[in-house]
Amino acid sequence: MTTVGSPLRSRRVGVKQMLGRLALALVIAIILAFLFLPLLSVFVTMGPVELFTNLNTPIAYQALFLSLKTSFTSLFLIVAFGTPLAYWMSRTSFWGKRILEVGVQMPIVAPPAVAGVGLLLVFGNLGLLGGVFSAFGVDVTFTAIAVVMAQTFISGPFFVVTTRQAFESVDKELPAVSRTLGVTPWGTFWRIMVPLALPGMLAGAALSLARALGEFGATIVFAGNLPGKTQTFPLAIYTALQSDLDVAVAMSALLLLTAFILLFLVSLVNRRAASSALDQGKGA
Amino acid sequence: MLAFSVRKRLRAFTLDLSLEIGTETHVLIGHSGCGKSTTLRILAGLMDPDQGRVELDGRVLLDTKERGRTVLPEDRDVGYLVQSYALFPHLSVTDNIAYGISRLDKGEREERVEEALDHVGVRHLARAMPGSLSGGEQQRVALARALVRRPRFFLLDEPLSALDISTRVRVRGELKTILQGLSIPTIVVTHDYEDARVLGDRIAVMDSGKIVQTGTAEEVARRPASAFVAAFTDTNLVGIEDGRKMAFDPWRVSVAREPAGGEHEWRIEIQDMARLGAFVRMHLGGSEGPSLLADVPADKMGREAYSLGETVYACVAPDDVRFVAPPGTQDEMGPHEKENS
Numbered sequence: 001m002t003t004v005g006s007p008l009r010s011r012r013v014g015v016k017q018m019l020g021r022l023a024l025a026l027v028i029a030i031i032l033a034f035l036f037l038p039l040l041s042v043f044v045t046m047g048p049v050e051l052f053t054n055l056n057t058p059i060a061y062q063a064l065f066l067s068l069k070t071s072f073t074s075l076f077l078i079v080a081f082g083t084p085l086a087y088w089m090s091r092t093s094f095w096g097k098r099i100l101e102v103g104v105q106m107p108i109v110a111p112p113a114v115a116g117v118g119l120l121l122v123f124g125n126l127g128l129l130g131g132v133f134s135a136f137g138v139d140v141t142f143t144a145i146a147v148v149m150a151q152t153f154i155s156g157p158f159f160v161v162t163t164r165q166a167f168e169s170v171d172k173e174l175p176a177v178s179r180t181l182g183v184t185p186w187g188t189f190w191r192i193m194v195p196l197a198l199p200g201m202l203a204g205a206a207l208s209l210a211r212a213l214g215e216f217g218a219t220i221v222f223a224g225n226l227p228g229k230t231q232t233f234p235l236a237i238y239t240a241l242q243s244d245l246d247v248a249v250a251m252s253a254l255l256l257l258t259a260f261i262l263l264f265l266v267s268l269v270n271r272r273a274a275s276s277a278l279d280q281g282k283g284a
Numbered sequence: 285m286l287a288f289s290v291r292k293r294l295r296a297f298t299l300d301l302s303l304e305i306g307t308e309t310h311v312l313i314g315h316s317g318c319g320k321s322t323t324l325r326i327l328a329g330l331m332d333p334d335q336g337r338v339e340l341d342g343r344v345l346l347d348t349k350e351r352g353r354t355v356l357p358e359d360r361d362v363g364y365l366v367q368s369y370a371l372f373p374h375l376s377v378t379d380n381i382a383y384g385i386s387r388l389d390k391g392e393r394e395e396r397v398e399e400a401l402d403h404v405g406v407r408h409l410a411r412a413m414p415g416s417l418s419g420g421e422q423q424r425v426a427l428a429r430a431l432v433r434r435p436r437f438f439l440l441d442e443p444l445s446a447l448d449i450s451t452r453v454r455v456r457g458e459l460k461t462i463l464q465g466l467s468i469p470t471i472v473v474t475h476d477y478e479d480a481r482v483l484g485d486r487i488a489v490m491d492s493g494k495i496v497q498t499g500t501a502e503e504v505a506r507r508p509a510s511a512f513v514a515a516f517t518d519t520n521l522v523g524i525e526d527g528r529k530m531a532f533d534p535w536r537v538s539v540a541r542e543p544a545g546g547e548h549e550w551r552i553e554i555q556d557m558a559r560l561g562a563f564v565r566m567h568l569g570g571s572e573g574p575s576l577l578a579d580v581p582a583d584k585m586g587r588e589a590y591s592l593g594e595t596v597y598a599c600v601a602p603d604d605v606r607f608v609a610p611p612g613t614q615d616e617m618g619p620h621e622k623e624n625s
Contacts, residue, residue: 173370176330179357180364181384182433191383195374 042253046246054250062228063236064254070144070232071212074151075159078208082160083201087193089160090167108157115153116221123149124222146223147230154218155211159204166200167193203266210262214255286437286469290326290336294319299333299493305437305469311484312473313516319493320473324439327471328364329357340437340469363435363468367442369426371414377401377425378410384433400428404462419447420455427462438463438470444479456482477516481505489513507531507608520600521608522548522574529608536604537578539566539596541588549599550574554592566590568598 046054089101107115122128123140133140140146170193178188194201216234223230225239233255240248289302299319303310312320325331327338329345332354338346345360347353371380382397401407404424414422423443430438443459444452460483463470472483480487481501488498489512497509508514508531514521520537523529530548543549552574556567564585569575578598580590590596 171368171370173366173368174372176325176328176357177364177366177370178372178383179330180328180360180362181429182358182387183384184356184358192372 039256042249042256045249046253050246051250051253054244054246055254057247059227059231059236059240060247060251063231063233063251066144066147066228066231067213067233070147070151071209073148074155074212075205075209077148077152078156078159079201079205082156083163086160086163087167087189089164104160105157107154108161112154112215112217113221116150116218119146119149119153119218119222141222142224142226142230144223144230147219147232150218150222151212151215154215155208158207158211159201162204162207163197163201166197166204169200170196199269199272202269206262206266206269210259213258285342286327286338286340286471288327288336288338290323290333290338292322292326292331292333292336294322294493297492299323301488301490301493301495303488303495305471307467307469308485309463309470309472309483311480311487312471312490313477313480313487314475314490316475318490320490321441324364324441324471324473327437328362328439329355329360361433361436363430363433363438365423365426365430365438365440365443367446369419369422369446371417371422371425371429373414375414376410377406377412377414377417380414380425381429381432383429396432400432403431404428405458418451420451420458423447423455424458427459431462431466435468437468438466440470440472442473442475444474444476459483477501477505477518489516506606509608518577520574520576522576530605531608532600532605534565534577535563535579537576537598537600539568539578539580539590539598541596543597544599546599547602548605549597550576551595552576552598553595554590557590557592568596 085104089097089104120127120141122130123133123146124130125134125139125141138145140149174192174196175185175188178192179185183191214234215232216238219230219232220235220238225231225235227236227239231239233251237248237251237255240251285304285306287304290299292299296317297319299322301319301323312323314320322331326333326336326346333346333348335348336346337344337348340361343355344353345355372383375383378397378401381400382393385393385396388396401410404427406421406424406428409417409421409425414425417425423446444456447455456479463472463483472479474480474483484501486498487501487504489496489504489509491512497504497513504513505517505519508517508519508521511521514531518534519531520534521529521531538544543551550568550573552568553570554566555569558565558567559582560579562582563579564582566578566580567575568578576598
């Protein structure tokens with residue numbers, strides 16, 4: 001009976017397999033189309049010349065300049081304050097470290113609008129520390145400072161998390177041996193830890209920068225949408241959308257291109273880091 | 285002279301040992317996790333003991349009784365070689381060796397690096413990156429990197445265990461030559477008796493954080509103070525009625541199917557056999573009685589064709605037996621001996 005039944009059954013399995021593959025292909029095609037079409041459409045609706053003319057407006061320039069200024073300021077602050085934090089978190093273990101790790105990552109998953117509300121509650125005029133700031137004659141809300149704070153808050157964790165992982169992946173023996181070779185902890189940090197963690201740090205910096213450039217929710221809630229003062233590029237897109245779709249599309253295309261270039265650089269750095277890690281492993 | 289006495293609570297036991305080491309190579313041998321590596325980390329200054337004092341040529345490196353009396357690792361003039369060699373992967377061989385002498389002026393630095401490259405025989409690798417080196421080459425570069433600083437004492441943590449068997453014997457010989465050329469206190473940590481025998485002027489056997497026996501390799505192998513030490517040196521150690529023990533070498537044991545009627549004879553089961561050159565090493569034992577090692581010549585093995593699980597008679601001639609006094613009585617064993625099983 002089995003000898004009679006088996007060829008038939010195997011053919012039926014073949015048909016089933018084909019149906020399965022088809023279904024899988026369809027699912028993948030749908031999700032890829034859903035992910036790529038909106039992004040690609042920004043580029044295909046307009047030619048490059050048209051894109052450029054639409055971008056060539058004072059409002060767009062102003063917003064672009066503000067975005068670059070605030071994003072790079074944020075990045076500087078993130079690296080300056082985030083690197084020591086990441087290093088410390090990679091080196092120590094204590095009770096509750098996991099909770100701290102999750103806490104540091106919270107801004108990644110928290111809705112940006114909520115982050116904006118939180119910033120208002122602390123740094124706003126009527127906020128927890130608002131009084132302190134106004135006592136010194138500083139009013140952060142509705143200024144570029146607020147924009148920087150919103151961007152730093154939202155995009156900082158990307159750098160801190162990647163950098164911590166990069167420090168953690170450095171062999172623990174290396175800094176120990178460096179000390180016995182007469183080099184201080186400070187010297188060891190610069191001569192061993194930073195060079196070896198650099199690919200991860202660069203990747204984290206690029207992710208943070210991309211996130212800061214695109215920041216919308218926290219900025220509009222905490223800093224407002226004042227052209228020339230707090231209207232960053234994403235906010236300008238939102239504003240343009242209400243009057244001129246073409247300008248909004250052109251600006252979106254520029255932002256998307258920047259983000260793509262940054263992400264591409266990250267993947268290049270990651271590939272290099274992976275291959276050099278392989279070299280490291282080979283000899284041992 | 286390096287003299288230290290340290291005590292530190294570890295998870296399963298308390299590390300507690302004292303040693304004085306002249307300009308010689310002293311091997312600490314023990315199973316992994318017996319506290320050998322921890323001892324080296326404490327001496328290098330990478331870890332603090334609960335209590336202890338470390339003194340090098342009269343200079344106090346650490347004294348827990350005087351608060352704050354700790355010399356940092358970077359100021360200890362220590363050479364520290366780890367099992368993985370820990371070469372800095374982003375630096376060339378030359379830059380790795382020059383890493384610890386960056387404060388010297390350029391001329392002297394280059395001179396010393398050149399000297400070190402020649403000393404360990406890696407001149408041809410000067411520009412190579414660590415990732416492209418074999419295990420033996422990595423070890424030589426790591427040695428050069430440590431020795432180029434002219435340390436005043438040298439600590440080597442399992443310097444050979446990252447190597448495969450084929451290169452190990454050669455590298456061990458090279459290492460011995462280099463260590464003999466140094467005249468500073470040197471401690472080598474290993475779990476392998478053969479490494480200890482070749483490299484060490486003296487050996488200290490460690491178990492659970494304590495030194496069980498010290499002596500030359502020869503002394504330790506001839507008169508193991510405990511079954512633990514005997515197992516390391518592949519020496520047979522059997523207790524006899526009056527509390528003494530007798531030690532004898534596996535190649536002095538003869539195995540036969542019929543009893544020979546000697547003074548020291550055991551009826552015993554063959555539990556394992558392994559070929560070792562011209563011998564077959566038998567692991568003999570039973571539910572009661574001693575466990576023995578016996579080296580049976582391969583040609584005899586071929587004639588007799590013993591099989592696993594077979595019961596045989598093992599005997600050793602009285603002349604080949606060395607009596608070891610139980611701990612706490614007279615003679616020649618060191619002060620650290622202790623009963624252990």
